Amino acid sequence: MDIFGKSITQLRELIKDKKLSKQEVWEYFAKRSTKYNKKLNAYVTLLDKTQKGSDPYLGFSGIPLAIKDNFCTKGVRTTASSKVLDDFVPSYESTVTAKLKAEGYELLGKTNMDAWAHGSSTETSDYGPTKNPWDIVRAPGGSSGGTAAAVSAYLVPGGIGSETAGSIRQPASWCGVVGLKPTYGRVSRYGVIAMGSSFDCPGPMTTTIEDAALLLGIIAGKDQYDATSTSNEVPNYRKLLHEKKVFTIGVPKEYMKNLEKDVYKRVTESIDILQKMGHTIKEVSLLNPSYSISVYTILQRAEVSSNLGRYDGIRYGNNRSFFGQEAKRRIMLGTYTLSHGYYDAFYKKAQKIKTLIINDLKRVFADVDLIAAPPTPMTALKLGEFEKYPFFGETMDVLNEAAAVAGTPAISIPCGLDSKGLPVGLQFMGNYFDEENILNLSYQFEQETNFFDVIKLGREKYI
Amino acid sequence: MNYESYIINRLNNMNKYTPVIGLEIHVELKTKSKMFCQCDADFFDKKPNSNTCPVCLGMPGALPVPNRTAVEWAIKIGQALGCSINKQSKFDRKHYFYPDLPKAYQISQYDEPLAEHGQVILTPSPRGKNPVINKRMDPSVTPQDDKSKIFRITRVHLEEDTGKLTHTGKDTLVDFNRSGVPLVEIVTEPDFDNSVDVKIFLEELHTIIRYLDVSDANMEEGSMRLEPNISLRKTLNPKSEIRNNIKIPNNKQKFELPNYKVEVKNINSFNFAKRAIEYEIKRQAKILDKGETPAQETRGYDDKKGVTFSQRSKEEAQDYRYFPEPDIPPMVFSDEEIESIRKTLPELPHEKLARFMKEYRLKYADAFILTRNIQTALYFESICADTALEQIEVPDKSTSSQQLVANVMVNKRIPTRLPQEEFLQKLIKLYKPVEVDEEKLTQVIDHVIAQHPTQVAQYKGGKMGLIGFFIGQVMKEMKGKADPKTVRKKIHESLDI
Secondary structure, three states: OOOOOOOHHHHHHHHHOOOOOHHHHHHHHHHHHHHHHHHHOOEEEEOOOOOOOOOOOOOOOOOEEEEEOOEOEOOEOOOOOOHHHOOOOOOOOOHHHHHHHHOOOEEEEEEOOOHHHOOOOOOOOOOOOOOEOOEOOEOOOOOOHHHHHHHHOOOOOEEEEEEOOOOOHHHHHHHOOEEEEOOOOOEOOOOEOOOOOOOOEEEEEEOOHHHHHHHHHHHEOOOOOOOOOOOOOOOOHHHHOOOOOOOEEEEEHHHHOOOOHHHHHHHHHHHHHHHHOOOEEEEEOOOOHHHHHHHHHHHHHHHHHHHHHHOOOOOOOOOHHHOOHHHHHHHHHHHHHHOOOOOHHHHHHHHHHHHHHHHHHHHHHOOOOEEEEOOOOOOOOEOOHHHHOOOHHHHHOOOOHHHHHHOOOEEEEEEEEOOOOOEEEEEEEEOOOOHHHHHHHHHHHHHHHHHHHHHHHHHHOOO | OOHHHHHHHHHHHHHHEEEEEEEEEEEEOOOOEOOOOOOEOOOOOOOOOOOOOOOOOOOOOOOOOOOHHHHHHHHHHHHHOOOEEOOEEOOEEEEOOOOOOOOOEEEEOOOOOOEEEEEEEEOOOOOOOOHHHHOOOOOOOOOOOOOOEEEEEEEEEEEEOOOEEEEOOOOEEEEOOOOOOEEEEEEEOOOEOOHHHHHHHHHHHHHHHHHHOOOOOOOOOOOEEEEEEEEEEEOOOOOOOOOOOOOOOHHHOOOOOOOOOEEEEOEOOHHHHHHHHHHHHHHHHHHHHOOOOOOOEEEEEEOOOOEEEEEEEOOOOOOOOOEEOOOOOOEEOOHHHHHHHHOOOOOOHHHHHHHHHHHOOOOHHHHHHHOOOHHHHHHHHHHHHOHHHHHOOOOOOOOOHHHHHHHHHHOOOOOOOOOHHHHHHHHHHHHOOOOOOHHHHHHHHHHHHHHOHHHHHHHHOOOHHHHHHHHHHHHHHOOOOOOHHHHHHHHHHHHOO
């Protein structure tokens, strides 16, 4: 039985029908991951099932997944790609990975990321950058670059990333895979190393929409250990994929500016396809996305400066001298915006504008069901190019920040390649807790186009 | 300088400065779990770092979830102190670095505390010899009286406790068992102008909190902690300035607040508080006399030496970089919720005291003592309601049986730890009307009168006081088995012919 290219959903069926064994599946992906990790550096830690681990329950329970290294995994080293946590082994499990474990999924490895999730290219990792599988001199995007690369090269059938602003959508678009950022509060943050506490969202990164719906259905839900998690019921996302829905889709003109030529081309082509499929396309107006940059930068860095205070090396990990440059920059700026005399001008003001951004989106969602736009203005940059930009992370994520700041859900799906042969992403944004419609439309698009074979082409580079 | 002017001079100096004292009190709640996690809040005597979890250790990815009971109890304390409860409240992060603070921020409350703007009124009793009790609540004196004092409560808020540091010779050890325990912080306006009022206020606060059953509020054990802020201002007019009077409370008076304040820490009892404040007042007066300003700083108190000593300079106020805690949504309370918490308030000490004086006609001192502990007060009322009480005969007709019970309890003539039945039995034994053998009594009286003709003659000659002598003799002969009232009556009958 050839495993190559099978989705999580397909593999589950095959295992259930006893056409494949769990051991076979595990060994297949473990082999591939080990083989290609030197080249891609997607993993910080790879689990070796042939040795007895520290976890007495290590066994072959199910399908392997790649988990971003900011999720605390019991008994398995968790670093957030920072040398501060180089030897940190949590004695507790994040809610997300606990839920996946309970459903029979297996942790294959912890994936590389921008250290502390500070970045959009996985280049600030203390363990070296991850390479974009499409072109290894390029960055995979970030901060969930490791998971995106692992899924793109089919080192795992799927994985979990996290997004504060763009950290799932942007690497998904640069690596040509599916990446979903759920509504803030839809998925528990307990055990996720905090970056921006009021923005962080764990989410699935997969090769098919059905897999994204499957994983979301498992990890979503109220958690007694996360006071910001919502009590809203979790819909049957997989079932709702198949409803024949017709949507009114808004395209914000402000988001179609300043794009790479090919990005603009592919995205508009995709929107035309949506129209041909029967959906109504409407031009809408949203606040200029560049306004989100300062708001998001201030709020996020303020929270970062607060969340990183605990890493003093007294109780666990190494001391502060192990922080990288980007972490230090963000701590300094965040501390400044919260300090006496500056709080009102920066933090408080940014919170007020956040409300304007929220209201702006609400206004548009009164007229349309979903919003379509590019997730990033450009395709994968070469490694090292980020040094040109002082606020590289936030600038790359300009088209992602509105949904991040508002807390609304959004997805990035592949919609073709550019003239350099690099994947281009297409973004759908939805109203609060409207993941079901985002997934529904994405599923329709997938059925219609198969994402222009982008995902297939991507993994075939690593047969 | 002659003696008189010396006295006048001393008096003038004493009144030259008026202390300006505000209090910051922390009360450890005795909830089952800690403030933001499910660890046991009872950390007493536990092996170090055995009562912890990822949340109260500040581990990566851990999140705080507020303890509902702690919130309700903090509101209760606010209500008991006359505060208004904010319908919208939230937690904030207060940042500073210290090894006993695992997250490098304390989750506390900044600008939207649970309760604000309360007050405690203390009124001096018009009677009573004990000067301390003199300043107590006396409901017969209505708060409009000149001598009552209002002590305003600025705010009551909720926060988490830190771990504990132990300094050995060369190392410092940290124990996080206490980290995350709920603390209620009570802040008063600087309405205190002397150390005695502070002590009395603290004792009253302790009693109130014990009534609510939300904390042991024990200063020696650390479940109630005090940090007074002390400074001195120039007395406007030593002869006529009214100090913190209920008719003209502090916030309506016009005096200049001092431009410095000194915080004192490490005060472990009400008495220490009084002494520390007195020492500080003297120390600051000396500095001001020299024309200098005392340093704005934090000082520790050493009771053995009887001094405060400088700990760290507070010249620059710490910048705590407060911002709203993003991990905890703001709290919104309905009127119904706030009211339902208020309904669980017990009758407060000063209310119970007033009622005891009215309902049981107790004198102030007895009512005060009986209401210091709610269990004692309940015990008293339970005894008074017991029908067995009818069996006792009170020796003095002007005293009621309830007043007698109060007296017996206050003077500890019968231990109050006894079960109610036993207490009553003992009480009845003490005051049951004695069965008198009438015949024997008559015999003994006749015998005593016959034995002491001299005293009889003196009595008949006008020395009426000798009746006591005869009663004593009769009682001796009767071996106490007689009722003194009856004996007196009968002797009168025999002698007053």
